[in-house]
Structures are given as structure tokens and as C-alpha cells.
Amino acid sequence: MSQNISKFDPRGLVVPLLLIALWWASAHWGWADTRLVVPPLDVVAYAREQFVSGELALGLVASLARDLAGFAIGAGAGLVIGALLALSPLTDRLAGPSLHAVKQVALFAWIPLISVWFGQGEPAKLVFIALATFYPVLFNTYEGIKSVRRELAEVTRVFGFGRRQTLLRLVLPAASPQIFAGLHLGLIYSWLGTIGAEYYLKVAPGVSTPLIDGREHFEMARVLYGMVLIGLVGALLNAVATRLEQRTLRWRPR
Amino acid sequence: MSAIGTLSLKHLNKSYPVKGQPLSVLEDISLDIQPGEFISIVGSSGCGKSTLLRLLIGLEDQFDGEILLDGQPVKGPSLERGIVFQDHRLFPWLTVEQNVALALENSPLSEADKRDTIAQHIELVSLTGFEKAYPHQLSGGMSQRVAIARGLVNRPRILLLDEPFGALDALTRAHLQVELQRIWQAEGITTVLVTHDVDEAVFLGDRVVVMQPRPGRIKRIVPVPLPHPRVRGDVRLAALRDDILADFSDAPRETLIEQPAPLPQRFEDFVLAW
Amino acid sequence: MTSIPRSVSALRLPPVLAGYLTALSRGLLALLLPLGLLLLWQLIAEQQWISPQLLPPPTQVLDSLLELYSSGELASNLGISLARVLWGFAAGSAAGLLLGVAMGLSPRVEAYLLPTFKAISLVPVIGWVPLFILFVGIEESLKVLVIAKAVMVPVAINAMKGIRNVPVGFFEVARLYRFSLWRTVRKVVLPAALPSLANGLRLGLSNAWMALVAVELLASSEGIGYLMVYGRQLFQLDLVMATMVVIGVVGLVLDQGLQLLERHLLTWRNSAY
Ligand SMILES: Nc1ncnc2c1ncn2[C@@H]1O[C@H](COP(=O)(O)OP(=O)(O)O)[C@@H](O)[C@H]1O
Ligand SMILES: [Mg+2]
Numbered sequence: 176m177s178q179n180i181s182k183f184d185p186r187g188l189v190v191p192l193l194l195i196a197l198w199w200a201s202a203h204w205g206w207a208d209t210r211l212v213v214p215p216l217d218v219v220a221y222a223r224e225q226f227v228s229g230e231l232a233l234g235l236v237a238s239l240a241r242d243l244a245g246f247a248i249g250a251g252a253g254l255v256i257g258a259l260l261a262l263s264p265l266t267d268r269l270a271g272p273s274l275h276a277v278k279q280v281a282l283f284a285w286i287p288l289i290s291v292w293f294g295q296g297e298p299a300k301l302v303f304i305a306l307a308t309f310y311p312v313l314f315n316t317y318e319g320i321k322s323v324r325r326e327l328a329e330v331t332r333v334f335g336f337g338r339r340q341t342l343l344r345l346v347l348p349a350a351s352p353q354i355f356a357g358l359h360l361g362l363i364y365s366w367l368g369t370i371g372a373e374y375y376l377k378v379a380p381g382v383s384t385p386l387i388d389g390r391e392h393f394e395m396a397r398v399l400y401g402m403v404l405i406g407l408v409g410a411l412l413n414a415v416a417t418r419l420e421q422r423t424l425r426w427r428p429r
Numbered sequence: 430m431s432a433i434g435t436l437s438l439k440h441l442n443k444s445y446p447v448k449g450q451p452l453s454v455l456e457d458i459s460l461d462i463q464p465g466e467f468i469s470i471v472g473s474s475g476c477g478k479s480t481l482l483r484l485l486i487g488l489e490d491q492f493d494g495e496i497l498l499d500g501q502p503v504k505g506p507s508l509e510r511g512i513v514f515q516d517h518r519l520f521p522w523l524t525v526e527q528n529v530a531l532a533l534e535n536s537p538l539s540e541a542d543k544r545d546t547i548a549q550h551i552e553l554v555s556l557t558g559f560e561k562a563y564p565h566q567l568s569g570g571m572s573q574r575v576a577i578a579r580g581l582v583n584r585p586r587i588l589l590l591d592e593p594f595g596a597l598d599a600l601t602r603a604h605l606q607v608e609l610q611r612i613w614q615a616e617g618i619t620t621v622l623v624t625h626d627v628d629e630a631v632f633l634g635d636r637v638v639v640m641q642p643r644p645g646r647i648k649r650i651v652p653v654p655l656p657h658p659r660v661r662g663d664v665r666l667a668a669l670r671d672d673i674l675a676d677f678s679d680a681p682r683e684t685l686i687e688q689p690a691p692l693p694q695r696f697e698d699f700v701l702a703w
Numbered sequence: 704m705t706s707i708p709r710s711v712s713a714l715r716l717p718p719v720l721a722g723y724l725t726a727l728s729r730g731l732l733a734l735l736l737p738l739g740l741l742l743l744w745q746l747i748a749e750q751q752w753i754s755p756q757l758l759p760p761p762t763q764v765l766d767s768l769l770e771l772y773s774s775g776e777l778a779s780n781l782g783i784s785l786a787r788v789l790w791g792f793a794a795g796s797a798a799g800l801l802l803g804v805a806m807g808l809s810p811r812v813e814a815y816l817l818p819t820f821k822a823i824s825l826v827p828v829i830g831w832v833p834l835f836i837l838f839v840g841i842e843e844s845l846k847v848l849v850i851a852k853a854v855m856v857p858v859a860i861n862a863m864k865g866i867r868n869v870p871v872g873f874f875e876v877a878r879l880y881r882f883s884l885w886r887t888v889r890k891v892v893l894p895a896a897l898p899s900l901a902n903g904l905r906l907g908l909s910n911a912w913m914a915l916v917a918v919e920l921l922a923s924s925e926g927i928g929y930l931m932v933y934g935r936q937l938f939q940l941d942l943v944m945a946t947m948v949v950i951g952v953v954g955l956v957l958d959q960g961l962q963l964l965e966r967h968l969l970t971w972r973n974s975a976y
Contacts, residue, residue, distance in 0.1 A: 186811075187818030194819075211837060265732075272733035273740075279951035279958075283917040284928075287935035287943045291757060329488055330518050333506045335535045344531065348522040367827040374829050375920065383830075390833035398833045406825040413825075426522040428565035 210393055217396040218403075225385070225400065235408070238369055238381040241297070242412075245304025245372075246365035250358055252305070253312025257357075260313075261320035262346075278310050282368070286375045295377035300369075303376070307368030308361040315357025319350030352424055359416040366409050382408060433499060434464035434586040434619035436485070441494035443480055444644075453644035454480050458494070460638065460647065462621065464586075467613055467657075469634030470623045473677065477645025478623040479515060482589045485621065486512045498587065508536060511585035515592045517576035519564040525551065525575050526560040532579045550578040553612060570601035577609070581616065588613075590622045594629065603661070606632060610658055627677075631670045632659060639676055648676060759941040768945040776930070777949065784915055784926040785953075787843070791850020792911045796904060799855040803862025803903070808892070813863070824856045828914050832921060841922035846915065853914035854907035861903025865896030901965040908961055912954050927953075 195215055201207050202214040225231040260267045260274075285306060293299035323346055331341050347354075373383035382404050389397030441458040444451040454477045462468050472478050483489045485496060487506040496503040498510070511532075519528045529550060533543045551557055554574035564572055573593055580588055590609075594602040606629060613620050613633075624630050630637045637651040651673060655665060741761050747753055748760030755763075771777040802820065806813040828849055835848050869892055877887045893900075919928020927946060934942030 184814050184818075186814040189815055190819045191822070268729060268732040269736050273737050276737070276951065279955045280947050281913045281916040281950050281954055283913065283920055284931065284947050284950045286920060287931050288940070288947065291935065291938075291940055291943070326514070326516065326518050327520060330514070330520075330531075332488060333486060333512055334532050335506060335508060340534060344534070345520070348520070351522070367829065370827055370829045371917070374832075386830065386833045390836055393837065395837060398837060402826050402830050402834060405827070405830045406822060409825045409827070424522075426563045426565070428521075 211395060213395045213399075218399045221396045221400050222403075231404075234380055234382045234384055235404075237379065238373065238383070239408070241300055241372070241381065242304060242365050242369040245301045245368060246308050246362060248301060249305035249308025249365065250312045250361050253309045253357070253361065254316050254354070257313040257316025258320060261317045262342075274313070282307055283371060283375070286371070290376060297379070299376050300372035300379070303372045304365050304368035307371070308365040311360035311364055312354075312357045315353050315360065316350070319353030319357070320346055322353065323349040352427060355420045355424060359413075359420060362412050362416050363409070366405075366412055370405060435497075435499050436460075436462040436587060436619060436621075437495075437497045438462075438485075439495040439497070441481075441484065441492060441496065443477070443484060443489065443492040455484075455492075456644040456646050458645070458647055460650075462619060464619055465617045467620045467633055467635045468622070468638060469630035469636070470621065470638045470640060471625060471627055471630045471673065472640030472645070473642055474625060476640045476642035478625075478640060479591055480645070482512065482591050482621065482623055485587070485589055486510055508532075508583045509585050510587045510589065511580035511583055512589040513573070513576045513580040513591065513593045515595060517564075517572040519572055519575055519579075521564050524561050524563055525556060525567070528564070528575055529579045529582050532582045536583060546582060546584075550582045551575075553581070553615075554578045554608070568601075570597050570605060573597065573605065574608075577612070581612070581618075584616075586619060588618045588620045590620065592624055593622070595625065602626075602629070607658075609633065614657055627670050627673050628666075631666050631673065632661065637669075637673060639673055641676075756938055756940065759944070763941045764944045764948070767939070767941040768948060771930070771942075771945055771949075780925055780927050780930055781949065781953070784919065784928070787846045787919075787926065788850060788908075788911050788915050788957075791847045791915070792854050792908060794847060795851035795854025795911065796858045796907055798851065799858025799903070799907065800862055800900075802855070803859035804866065806859070807863040807866025807896070808888070820859065823852075824860075828853045829917060832918065836922070845922065846918050849918045850911045850914045853910040857906035857910060858903040861899045861906065862896070865899025865903070866892055868899065869895040897968070901961075901968065905958065905961045905965065908957050909954065912950075912957055916950060 198212060199215050202212045206212075222231075225234075256270075256274075260271055285303065289299050289302050289306075293302050327345060327349060328341070331345050336344065369381070370383050373379065373381040374387065378384065378387060383401065385397040385401035385404070389395070389399075389401060438458055438460045441455055442453070443455040444453045446452070458481065460468075470478055470481070480489070484492055485503070487503055487510070490505065503510075520531065523531065526547060529547050530543065533547070536543065538546065548557075548560075551560060554577055556571060556574055556578070559567070559571065564575075567575065573596075577590075577593065580590075593609075594605050597605065609622075610633060622630070622633060627637075631653055634653055637653060639648045639651065640646065641648045651669060653666075653669060655663065659666065744758070745760050745762065748755055748758055748763075802816065806816055806820070831852055832845075832849060835845050839845050839848060873891050873895060874887070877891045882890065915926075916928050916931075919926045920932055923929040923932075927950060931943055931946045934940065934946065
């Protein structure tokens with residue numbers, strides 16, 4: 176992915192530019208409902224206004240803080256429980272099936288219950304984001320540890336490794352690519368969870384505010400601005416995660 | 430106590446459970462290996478060579494018969510026995526240096542001594558300058574040499590080699606055979622080399638153990654009474670090779686690949702049963 | 704495999720019987736935790752340590768599940784939801800396959816479309832909902848649109864990946880024997896990319912179910928998600944929980960169903976994978 180980003184191909188711009196031209200033209204000549212098709216510059220103007228007034232920074236900071244806090248909780252739980260299940264067959268037998276069963280409930284179906292149990296405020300939002308992060312991290316940690324090659328485990332036996340040594344020298348490093356993949360996925364899901372939490376639970380400052388307000392007041396410019404913002408933050412999180420992964424896992428063949 | 434590095438196998442029998450039934454893999458293997466001796470084991474694929482080495486290193490504890498190292502029964506792996514696996518089994522996240530160091534994790538040496546002996550062994554396999562390389566940057570031959578260094582770095586009394594050069598091209602293989610002969614002579618370690626290459630077996634071994642399959646048995650033991658270092662292309666080696674090859678004159682039996690039963694992933698296998 | 708089967712096999716039972724016993728003991732072990740939790744839950748609810756408004760007893764949840772079923776409400780709402788999933792999935796997977804196959808086969812198409820596709824995928828479904836609402840309102844088309852978007856992304860990505868990963872050697876063989884484009888696609892590309900295609904469709908279907916729940920919670924007057932909103936509004940948590948159970952079971956059935964189909968269609972693959 177990162178290779179694609181670094182290698183810029185102008186052909187990729189054709190479709191977006193065409194769309195913008197079409198959009199601009201239909202706004203200019205009134206081909207469609209003018210409320211739906213606002214001039215592209217309106218979006219830019221709105222973005223600028225948000226930037227200057229500080230609303231942009233406020234929303235971004237609030238959402239990112241929420242996202243990272245929820246991510247930390249969910250990822251922490253996912254790592255610990257995933258490792259525990261993978262390392263202890265008994266725990267796996269006991270809790271594995273239940274965890275799988277609970278996972279079947281679609282993420283957003285938890286919203287009503289969470290809103291009753293934790294209210295509509297920040298705690299409920301964190302719970303939801305943590306839940307969104309939890310499962311990808313859990314499963315990847317589990318699978319990563321389970322897929323440690325038996326051949327390599329035999330090597331540690333030949334050298335007389337104890338439990339702790341085996342865990343630190345073999346299991347964790349061997350599982351790390353998949354654990355990182357899980358964390359990466361968890362980060363992406365936490366962002367989805369953040370938007371979901373802001374959208375479904377009580378409104379609070381955040382990047383979703385323009386979306387919600389824009390829809391309520393039928394202001395297309397705000398909605399589009401909000402979408403771009405969400406997309407950009409998602410891309411940013413993705414890029415950061417990829418960079419970290421590549422850094423930490425330098426030993427992998429490309 | 431007998432001299433250092435005497436290995437004797439007495440009536441070894443080993444079977445694996447296959448579909449609920451025990452399948453005999455090794456049958457009545459008896460062999461006495463002298464200290465400093467170089468033993469080659471040849472046999473067609475599937476005749477239990479790797480299994481035999483796994484018994485010797487101590488990775489399998491379910492078997493009948495006795496394995497004695499200097500008169501003491503072998504129980505579990507120990508640093509006095511080194512092994513080079515058929516697939517080199519380097520840890521991909523560790524550099525060459527760190528992979529060799531892995532073998533010294535539980536050695537009583539001081540840190541400084543460890544550093545020295547690691548450097549020495551990397552030099553021994555002619556890899557000086559590649560200490561910081563990761564396995565994916567190495568060629569097959571280089572990886573195999575790292576594995577040999579890792580197997581030797583503990584100065585084991587016994588070195589077991591499981592088809593260490595099987596996956597290499599002919600030139601690299603010939604080169605590494607000469608290297609191995611040099612290392613073996615320099616270190617004087619009792620060595621057991623498993624191979625399916627009769628040339629290799631004859632070139633390196635003081636004795637060649639010929640095995641036959643289903644179940645794995647010793648067919649005969651051929652002494653190679655030539656001094657080391659040997660010269661490739663020696664007519665006496667060629668004669669011995671032809672003699673041994675005659676044992677394999679039957680066309681190999683063609684069978685479909687059997688999908689190995691998916692290995693149950695068990696954490697107890699990591700010796701951390703809890 | 705571990706302690707339990709070992710002790711079972713120590714009894715030297717015939718393998719078939721031992722297998723059953725192993726499965727049975729494992730099943731019992733798996734039930735231990737949920738049964739324990741259920742009992743604890745029932746106890747807490749009965750003793751009213753937590754208000755039943757917040758935690759209705761499991762028996763009550765079961766009751767409302769049964770009532771949903773016997774009143775026919777479950778069937779009608781589930782039917783509506785499944786129809787939405789079906790339409791959304793059909794539209795999304797058709798678009799995704801078309802897009803993914805085209806981008807996979809032609810680097811030129813990829814160069815033109817991939818950045819736009821990436822930008823579209825980067826905004827999660829929820830982010831698209833307001834835009835869709837402004838354009839199409841909150842009726843059926845909204846649901847289909849939202850689900851289709853959720854399906855399209857994984858289907859297209861996996862189709863593209865699958866085709867990209869077809870070994871070049873296969874294409875060379877096809878060229879050697881002068882296969883036409885269509886023949887190459889049918890005889891080489893599709894079979895080789897099938898596992899990845901199937902995987903994408905499965906991900907798509909599971910996304911479809913997620914998206915359906917999300918959109919029905921937001922704007923719907925019928926369907927399984929609506930039942931949930933309704934229960935929440937009336938503070939009938941038993942209804943909410945009963946609906947969650949249904950959502951989980953349907954999600955499982957959809958996923959397993961497709962997996963079964965996949966396994967059936969892909970038997971040629973090496974069983975090690
Ligand atoms: N863990 C195992 N379970 C069942 N059968 C095994 C196992 N390991 C090896 N075998 C069988 O034992 C025989 C000998 O295997 P091996 O020692 O690897 O042969 P070689 O190294 O001579 O090719 C083969 O038929 C193989 O299928
Ligand atoms: Mg072998």
C-alpha cells in the first residue's frame with residue numbers, strides 16, 4: 176500500500192477531477208436540486224471557516240482522544256485475552272466458544288444495550304469503541320500465537336529454553352506480525368467505532384458533528400466537509416499504523 | 430566412564446500412531462558410535478532417518494530400547510548434543526549473530542566469552558561480515574552454514590546433521606561438504622550425518638549406515654577405510670558408492686503424497702505445559 | 704488433543720467412541736462458562752441486586768424471544784431485514800466484482816479508478832449515511848445503498864487481489880496456447896482467483912449484516928433493527944436482548960452458510976489451507 180502512495184500516478188486524478196467538474200457544472204447551471212448540489216467552493220469555504228474558528232481542531236482533538244482511549248482499552252483487553260486463550264488450552268475450551276458466540280452479534284446491535292447500561296456520554300462511547308477494537312485484536316493475537324511453527328519450538332527445546340524464554344524469544348516475536356496486523360485492524364475499527372459512537376450516542380464535540388448538523392439543516396457543504404475529514408483521519412491512522420508496522424517488523428522479507 | 434562422545438543405540442524401536450494404529454517407523458536399530466567418529470546414514474526418503482535423529486537429540490521420548498551417551502541414557506535435549514535440522518530453522522526475526530547466540534541462552538559462559546565464541550563460529554563457517562544480516566537476506570547455503578554454526582557453538586560432544594545440504598545446488602553442496610570435513614577434523618566432534626546422497630555419505634563418513642524402509646531398519650554398515658581429508662573423485666570412493674547404490678537398484682516405489690494429518694497445535698509441546 | 708482426550712484415550716476405547724467422548728467433554732466445558740454466567744445473571748435479576756429495568760432475567764429474555772416468534776413479529780421483521788440484505792448484497796457484490804475484476808485485469812483501469820475507490824472506502828459506511836439520506840431520503844433505497852457500499856469494498860478488494868496474485872506463469876501458459884481473453888479469464892483467472900473472490904463475498908455478506916443493523920437502528924420503522932430501537936424506547940431491555948440473540952444467530956447462519964458453500968466449491972484446494 177505504501178508503495179502505491181509514494182508512487183504518484185496522475186491518471187488517478189482523472190476521475191475525481193471529472194466528478195468535480197460535473198459537480199461544479201451542475202451547480203453552476205442548476206442541473207440538479209441546488210440544495211443537493213452545492214458549489215464545490217462552498218465546501219472549501221466551510222472548511223476554512225471551521226479551521227479559522229478553531230472548530231476543526233476542537234473536533235479533531237476530541238474525536239482522536241476518544242478514539243485512542245477506546246482503542247487502548249479494547250486493544251489491551253484483546254491482547255491479554257487473546258494471548259491467554261492461545262497459551263492455555265483449558266481457558267480456550269472454557270471461554271473460546273462463548274467469545275465466538277458473542278462476536279456473532281453485529282457491532283452496532285450493542286448500541287441500545289450500551290446506551291442503557293452506560294448512558295449516552297463519554298463512558299458509553301469508550302465502551303463501544305473498545306468493543307469495536309477488541310475482536311480484531313483478540314483473534315489476530317490468538318491466531319498469531321497459535322501459528323508459531325512447531326519446528327521453531329523444537330529449536331528452543333534443543334537449547335533447553337524454559338517457559339519464559341520460549342515466550343519472549345519465540346512466541347511473541349513469531350506472533351508479532353499477526354499481532355501487529357490485529358492492532359492495525361483494531362485501529363481502523365476503532366475509528367469506525369468512534370464515528371458510530373458519536374453518531375448514535377448523544378452528540379458531543381467531534382468530527383461527526385458536521386455530518387449530523389449538516390443532515391439536520393440540510394446543508395450539503397457541511398456533510399461533505401465532514402466526510403472528507405473522516406476519510407482523511409482514517410487515512411492518517413492507516414498510514415501511521417503501516418509505518419509503525421514496517422519499522423518494527425524490519426526482519427520480514429518484502 | 431567411557432571416553433567422551435561415545436554413542437550407543439541398543440535395539441531401538443519407534444512407532445507413531447497413525448489413524449489409531451501404531452505404525453512402526455524404526456525397527457531394532459543397534460549401533461555403536463566411537464568418539465570422534467563420522468557416521469553417515471543413507472536411506473530413501475521416509476525410512477526413518479529424521480526420526481532416528483529426533484530420538485538421538487531427545488525430541489521424542491516415546492520409544493523402546495536404549496540410547497546411551499558415554500554410558501548415560503539420553504533424556505530430553507541437552508546442550509551437549511547439537512543438531513542441524515533438514516530445514517535450517519533459523520528465527521527470521523533474529524540476525525545471523527543473534528541466531529547463533531540463541532544456542533547460548535542457557536550456557537554458563539560469561540557475556541564476553543559468548544561474544545567471542547559466536548564470532549569464532551561465524552568465522553568457522555566463513556560468514557564473517559554477515560553478522561547483522563537477517564535470514565531472508567541469506568542464500569540457502571548461507572542459512573545452512575548459520576545453522577551449522579548454531580549447532581556447533583555450544584561445543585557439543587555430538588553433532589547431528591539432518592540432510593543439511595539437501596536443498597542446495599551441487600556446487601554449494603560440494604563446497605560445504607569440504608567445509609564440514611574441515612570443521613569436523615578441527616573440532617573432533619562425534620558426528621552423525623543423515624543424507625540421501627550416497628556420494629556425500631561415502632565422501633564424509635568413516636562408516637556408512639545403509640537403511641531400508643517400511644519399517645526403517647539397518648540393512649548394512651559399510652566402512653570407508655580412507656584417511657581424511659579425502660579427495661573427491663578418488664576411485665576407491667567411487668567403488669564404494671557403486672556398491673552402496675546397488676542396494677537401491679529397485680525403482681523407487683511411487684506413491685501419492687499423503688497429506689499429513691494437521692498437526693494439533695499444542696502448547697504443551699513447547700515444554701511449558703500449564 | 705490435550706489433557707482430556709489423553710485421559711479418554713487412556714481408557715483404550717474404540718476410536719469412534721473415544722472421539723464422541725472427547726467432543727462431548729469439550730462441549731460440556733464450553734458450556735460451563737455461559738451456563739455459569741446465565742445462572743449468576745438469573746440470580747442477580749431474581750434477587751433484584753440490579754434493577755430488572757437494567758438487567759431483565761434471562762427467562763424473561765427467553766419469554767420475549769418466544770413471544771416475538773409466536774406473534775409472527777419475528778418472521779415479518781426478519782423477512783424485511785433479510786430482503787434488504789439480499790438486495791444490498793446483490794447490488795454491492797455485482798458492483799464490487801465488476802470493479803475488482805476490471806482493476807485486477809487491467810493496470811490501466813486500476814490506475815484510473817483505484818485512488819477514487821480508495822477514497823470512497825476510507826470513509827466508513829456510517830460517514831456516508833447523511834449524504835445518502837440527503838440524496839434519497841430514509842426509505843428502502845437508503846438501506847440498499849448503505850448495504851451495497853459496505854459489500855462493495857471487500858468484494859472489490861479481494862477480487863482485485865485474487866486476480867493480481869494469479870501466478871504470471873499461468874498467464875504465460877495461456878498465451879502459449881493462444882487462449883482468447885474470455886477463455887483466459889474463464890480457465891485461468893477465475894479458478895485461480897476463486898478462493899480470494901469467495902473470501903471477499905463472505906466478508907461482504909458479514910459486512911452487509913452489520914450495515915443493515917446500523918442503518919435500521921438509525922432510520923427504520925420495520926425490520927430487526929427497528930425492533931431493537933422500539934425495545935430501547937420502551938425501556939424493554941428483554942426485547943433488546945432477544946433481538947441481539949436473533950442478530951447473532953442470523954449473522955452466524957449467514958457466515959456459516961457461505962463458508963459451507965465455499966468449501967463445497969473449492970474442494971480442489973490443498974486441505975492444508
Ligand atoms: N509425527 C509423526 N506422526 C506419524 N508419522 C510420522 C511422524 N513423523 C514421521 N512419521 C512417519 O515416519 C516415517 C519416517 O519419517 P522420517 O523419519 O521423516 O523419514 P526420513 O527422514 O528418512 O525421510 C514416514 O513414513 C513418516 O510419514
Ligand atoms: Mg528426513
